[in-house]
Structure formats: structure tokens, C-alpha cells
Amino acid sequence: MRTRALVKRIIRQFIRDKRTLAMMFLAPLFILTLVNLVFSGNEYEPEIAVISDQVQLTELLEKTDEAFITYENSKIAAVDIEDEKLDAIVKINPPSTTITLEGSNPTANKAVMVTVEKALKSLNPENNQQISMKTEIDYLHGSAEMESFDYIGPFLIGFFIFFFVFLIAGVSFLRERTTGTLERLLATPMRRWEMVAGYVLGFGVFTIIQSAIIVSFAIYVLDIMMAGSIWFVILITLMLAVTALSLGTLLSAFAKNELQMIQFIPLVVVPQVFFSGLFNIETMADWLQPLSYLMPLTYGGQAIRDVMIQGGGWSQVYDEVLILAGFSLLFMVLNVLALKKHRKL
Amino acid sequence: MNTVIQVSSVSKSFGTHHVLEEISLNVEKNEIYGLLGPSGAGKTTIVKMIAGIETPTKGSIQVLDTFMPNLYNMTRIGFMAQSDALYTELSGKENLEFFASIYGLKGKKQKERLEHTASLVNLTDFLKKPVHQYSGGMKRRLSLAAALLHEPEILILDEPTVGIDPVLRQSIWNELYKLSEAGTTILVTTHVMDEAEKCGKLGMLRDGRLIASGSPKELKESTSSATIEDAFLYYGGVRHEN
Structure with a gap:
């Protein structure tokens, strides 16, 4: 099976590239920890x-x-x-x-x-000499102990996974083109869809590990609030990673070199930060709001938050998971078509 | 009919840029056909179309009586690109394993072919090394080995001997002769005039046109030139007068 050969090769290459591995697995942990420290510092005590x-x-x-x-x-x-x-x-x-x-x-x-x-x-x-009355504060979600990090953390987990997978997958696929190996592969009977599938599966293996590491780290080490099941969070982050993976490989077709790939970050990744729920979409200009529907991170961030803060289960997140799967499929199909530029068959 | 590769009035343009115009050539079975021309003449574009990567703008290409591009035919062609299309993080062996499994070679057969092609290009002792430690010549040889793995009926080599030392170049040519005798049809491009002499038949390419074709001997005799280079100059000059 040609796809399997490709998957095996990608895994081998990836394991050799220690630095990229570290970037994928450790960089998100580092940033999450930093954000955690910044946002959950001691409360200000006024005089x-x-x-x-x-x-x-x-x-x-x-x-x-x-x-x-x-x-x-x-x-x-x-x-x-x-x-x-x-x-x-x-x-x-x-x-x-x-x-x-x-x-x-x-x-x-x-x-x-x-x-x-x-x-x-x-x-x-x-x-007022009234009957002593205790003011009780109830929280529908979260609690009095809830820190800002608990609120933005779920979104950040999604964002960093999206960001790093997008970049690494995009650059890897791009390099296949710039080093001439794509052309070499196109001289073999490998089909275009086999190539795209090989990339998604090969990187997919690492995104599974990445999702598991980041989510566990956030929950067990950073002690982020976790109301639902960790498995749903891993599932959602994985779907988000596959979306990033397929989008990154698709967009790499429109970049000539690594620098141009990085130029997609302000165009594709950064806008997602604004629309993905970290900021209030309801308060944006009306014509701007529909844009959030086009952003994969909107669904990923929402679903992770549903699980982590509201303790949602499958019935709360299945639609978002399906939408992310739809995005991935769409990007993969588009990528198969984009490869036509290099070989008609 | 022993014509293995048949290029019929092929033109290729990228946008308004015409790379090839009205190229027709035939390559017979067992033949070593050399495409000779300076860089930019369109050699790579022709071989890419024959290999099925590019498609002609006009005209048609038949390989083994099938119109290209055709995926099944691609399993019968071995292609060595001009740039060393190798994965530098991987070892030589891992590169060969990858290409072998793409062509469906498995298990014992894969191992056998791997050892055979590696010894053919003198790389057996270096297979475990990562490719980024290879010299330019070693990379070329590994590329050649990768193209030979699946025992293709047709071997297409784009500038195969660039950066390879004369001794090794000779041994690669000897290997090509052997393959040709065993029934492989070989299409090779080169810009080195003296290397062209080694081919059974030559096509001279200049500015996207085939200016002459024939055996090296024929080409020299009909232009009463002492060398292929002189013959090339003669044909190139004739076109300029037109």
C-alpha cells in the first residue's frame, strides 16, 4: 500500500527531526504554563x-x-x-x-x-436592623475559585494545537515540493489522494500524541478546570489538529517557500483568535459576525469549553466535531485538486 | 513495431512562454537515446512529459503503445530527476525502502532489489548513513538506485552524471549498457557533449526545437565534423540562417 509507505516515511523523518518534535510537543506546554502564571497570579490586595x-x-x-x-x-x-x-x-x-x-x-x-x-x-x-440575611452567590458554571485561565485555557489549548500543527504540516508539505521529492513522487504511480491521505495519517499519529500530552498537561499539571471527560477534549483537539493539518498542507500549495508559508499566519491563524470565542462575538459589528462560522477554531474552542467548563458530553459536542471533520475533508479534497497543478492524473 | 517511446508533434508552453515546439522523436527498444542540449533548451520538460508528470499543450506522447500520462505505465518507467529528490533526514536504506514500497516491492524481494541496486551504484557500505551526510555524487548514485529498484522497462535519467567523478561515471555508463542489453530502453539527457558520444542515438535540442537526430556517427559524418560539439554548432547555425 503506497499510502502506508508514505506514512512510515513521514514518521521516520519526524522522529529524526528532534527540534520540530519539541516544537510540536513542548512549545505549547511552555506557552500554556506561561499564560497560566500570568493569569492566575495572586489577587490584588488593595489598601x-x-x-x-x-x-x-x-x-x-x-x-x-x-x-x-x-x-x-x-x-x-x-x-x-x-x-x-x-x-x-x-x-x-x-x-x-x-x-x-x-x-x-x-x-x-x-x-x-x-x-x-x-x-x-x-x-x-x-x-438597618433587619433580619440577618446572608448574601449567597451562586455560579451556574465555574465557581468563586475560577480563575481567568480556566476560562481562556480551553481556547488556548485549541489555538496552540491548531497553530503548531498548521505550521509544521504546511512547511513539511511545502518542503516536499521545494526539494523536488514531490515531483519524484509524481513520477511514481502514487495517486494524488494517496499522497494527501498519507500526509494526514502520518502527521495524524503525532497529533494524537500531541493532543494527549497537551490536554493532560493542562489538566493534571496546570490544574485547569475540568468538568467533563478528558477523552472528549482529546477527541476535539485531535479533530482540530487534523483540520489544521489539512489546511496547512492545502495552503502550502500557494506558498513558494517557508517564509511565504509563515506569511499565512497573520492571514489565516491570527483572525481565528478574534472570532473563535476568546472575544465576544455578539459585540462585534453585525456584518463581521458571520465570519466566525468560517473559522474552524470557532467550533473547536466552543466544543472544548463545553466539555471543560460546562461538563458537556457527546450530545453537546458532536455537531462541532462533525463540522471539524467536514472542514478536514473539504481541505483534503481541495488539496487533491490543488495537486493537479503538478500532475494532471 | 519496436518503438517504445513515441513523441508526436509535441508543443509545450507555460502561459505565453513556449518551451517546446513541434517535437517529434521515437525511441526504439533497447536503445540508449540521448537528448543533448544546453540548459534551458527544454530537455527536462520533454522527459517530464514522457514520464507522465507534465502534459503536452499540443501533440501526443505514447509510451509502450499507451498515451501518457497513464498511472499503470508509470510503474514501468524509472525516473531519475535532475535534482536529487531524496529525504535527507533518512538514511540511504530508508530512502530506498520508501521508493521500493511505493512500487509495491515487499519483504524478501524488496531486500534483494535494494541490495542489488545499492551494490550497482557502490553505496552498499553507506546505506546506514543519513543522506544529509552524503556527497553530491553519492546522492546522484542513490537517486539512480531508487530509479532502478522496480526493474523498469524504460529508464529516464535527467542529467544523471552531473557531479560524478570520471571513474564512477564510466561505471555508471557500463551499467547503462548492461541494462540496455538486458532489454531496458534508456532515455538520458545531458549537456555534456562528450557524454553524448556514448549514446546509441542522439537528439539535439536547442531553444525548444529538435534541430537534428541520428547516431553520433551519422550526425558527425553528415556535417563533416570531428566532434559532436562541431555538429551541434553546425545544426544550430543552420537554424539561425533561416
Whole structure:
């Protein structure tokens, strides 16, 4: 079987190329770890000065949150906020309450507002002499412990697999052309579809390993939130990888050299970042939204998120998996046709 | 009829660029046919069409009484491209194994052919080495071995002896003679005039036209030239006067 010969050859070549192997397997892990560290750093702890005539109130506030520090003198507080020792000053002189934010750091601002809001909420019931009522916060998905990485992580897993497979498969297929081996193969009775199938299967072996490594790493080492089954995630990432693989080999037909292949990244890969759900599609211009339907990553990212955050099963992801399979098939057929440029038969 | 390759009024153009015009030539069984011409004359385009990779814009090509391109015929042709189409990460043996399995050679038969072709081109001791460590000449020889693996009836060699030392070149030619005697038809391109003398029949190609054909002896005698180069100049000059 000629396809089998091709698959065997690709595997052998790939194993020899240690650096590309590392790029495929380790680079995504490296970047994921980095993103994890960036996004799940410790929460910002604000320093908030409380100035009030009512000693009772300031003591209460100090008890509810460590962030609050009682200041007797508003002048000292003003100096400290100028020196960035404080993030905010809360002046409570019933009936008015004023909050002065330091204001230069958005993260700090947000943290202050959240802290103050929380504290006031917990004080209010008692002040009003109402029946003590606990505010309960429920989460439909995720939890109070959920970090930003849990939200963007599933998408990033999909993206990095797509990106690296696209590049490596595209360049490999391109090299077949530039080194003259494609022509040599076309002088053999190998059919065009056998060639495309050989490439997909040969690289497919490595994408299976890659998907398994990246997904396991994200779940077990980076401790990303995982509500569903790991097997679905691996299945989806694998489908995404095959899509990237078939798209990369297809587009390599339109590149003359490696540099031109890399030029496809801003054209093909980067736009997918914007449309694939990392950013809110609903808030985009109306005419722009349909574009997201054309992006394989839209379906991959959505499906991975369905499984990892919402704990979805086959019934939630089968349509996305089928669409990705459809994309792959389409790209492969187009590639068989594109190879006609090199041999009519 | 012993005509194995029949090229009939073939023209080929890429866009508006005419590479070949009205080429007709026949290659008989067992013959070693040499296509002689400077680079850019269209030699590679002709052999690619005969091998079934390219298709003519006009005219037709028959190989073994079948119109090309034809996938079944491709199993009966051995093709050695001008550039060494090898996988440099792989060893020589792995390259040969790959091409052998594409032609459906398996197991014992594959091993046998592999050893035979490798010894033919003097590479038996280097088969385990990765190809990127090979010299230019070694790569050419490995390419030749790959073209011979499936015992093709027709062997098409595009500039086979470029960068090969004279001793080895002689041994490759001896091998080609042997193959030809055993029934293989060989089509070889070259731009080296003295190498052309080794062919049984020559086609002289210049600017996409076949300016002359015949045995080296005939070509020299009819132009009363001492060398093939002089004959080539004569024919090339005649065309210029037109």
C-alpha cells in the first residue's frame, strides 16, 4: 500500500527531526504554563483607608476585610494615597459616603470597588436592623475559585494545537515540493489522494500524541478546570489538529517557500483568535459576525469549553466535531485538486 | 513495431512562454537515446512529459503503445530527476525502502532489489548513513538506485552524471549498457557533449526545437565534423540562417 509507505516515511523523518518534535510537543506546554502564571497570579490586595466619626463603623469594616485601615486624620491619608501606599480612601460621614480612588491602576481600582461593595453589603443588614440575611452567590458554571485561565485555557489549548500543527504540516508539505521529492513522487504511480491521505495519517499519529500530552498537561499539571471527560477534549483537539493539518498542507500549495508559508499566519491563524470565542462575538459589528462560522477554531474552542467548563458530553459536542471533520475533508479534497497543478492524473 | 517511446508533434508552453515546439522523436527498444542540449533548451520538460508528470499543450506522447500520462505505465518507467529528490533526514536504506514500497516491492524481494541496486551504484557500505551526510555524487548514485529498484522497462535519467567523478561515471555508463542489453530502453539527457558520444542515438535540442537526430556517427559524418560539439554548432547555425 503506497499510502502506508508514505506514512512510515513521514514518521521516520519526524522522529529524526528532534527540534520540530519539541516544537510540536513542548512549545505549547511552555506557552500554556506561561499564560497560566500570568493569569492566575495572586489577587490584588488593595489598601483602603477608612475615615469616619463613627468608631464603631470603622472597627466593623476593619473586621470584615484586612484591606481596611482606620485613619484618624484625612491629611495623613491624603499623603499616603499620593505616595501610592493607599489605593483608596473611604470617608463615611452619614449620610454621605465618598470614595477617593488612587486611580492609576485599573486592576487596583477594580479590586477596591469589589472590596468596598462586599464590605458595605455585609454591613448593611445590621445597620438597618433587619433580619440577618446572608448574601449567597451562586455560579451556574465555574465557581468563586475560577480563575481567568480556566476560562481562556480551553481556547488556548485549541489555538496552540491548531497553530503548531498548521505550521509544521504546511512547511513539511511545502518542503516536499521545494526539494523536488514531490515531483519524484509524481513520477511514481502514487495517486494524488494517496499522497494527501498519507500526509494526514502520518502527521495524524503525532497529533494524537500531541493532543494527549497537551490536554493532560493542562489538566493534571496546570490544574485547569475540568468538568467533563478528558477523552472528549482529546477527541476535539485531535479533530482540530487534523483540520489544521489539512489546511496547512492545502495552503502550502500557494506558498513558494517557508517564509511565504509563515506569511499565512497573520492571514489565516491570527483572525481565528478574534472570532473563535476568546472575544465576544455578539459585540462585534453585525456584518463581521458571520465570519466566525468560517473559522474552524470557532467550533473547536466552543466544543472544548463545553466539555471543560460546562461538563458537556457527546450530545453537546458532536455537531462541532462533525463540522471539524467536514472542514478536514473539504481541505483534503481541495488539496487533491490543488495537486493537479503538478500532475494532471 | 519496436518503438517504445513515441513523441508526436509535441508543443509545450507555460502561459505565453513556449518551451517546446513541434517535437517529434521515437525511441526504439533497447536503445540508449540521448537528448543533448544546453540548459534551458527544454530537455527536462520533454522527459517530464514522457514520464507522465507534465502534459503536452499540443501533440501526443505514447509510451509502450499507451498515451501518457497513464498511472499503470508509470510503474514501468524509472525516473531519475535532475535534482536529487531524496529525504535527507533518512538514511540511504530508508530512502530506498520508501521508493521500493511505493512500487509495491515487499519483504524478501524488496531486500534483494535494494541490495542489488545499492551494490550497482557502490553505496552498499553507506546505506546506514543519513543522506544529509552524503556527497553530491553519492546522492546522484542513490537517486539512480531508487530509479532502478522496480526493474523498469524504460529508464529516464535527467542529467544523471552531473557531479560524478570520471571513474564512477564510466561505471555508471557500463551499467547503462548492461541494462540496455538486458532489454531496458534508456532515455538520458545531458549537456555534456562528450557524454553524448556514448549514446546509441542522439537528439539535439536547442531553444525548444529538435534541430537534428541520428547516431553520433551519422550526425558527425553528415556535417563533416570531428566532434559532436562541431555538429551541434553546425545544426544550430543552420537554424539561425533561416
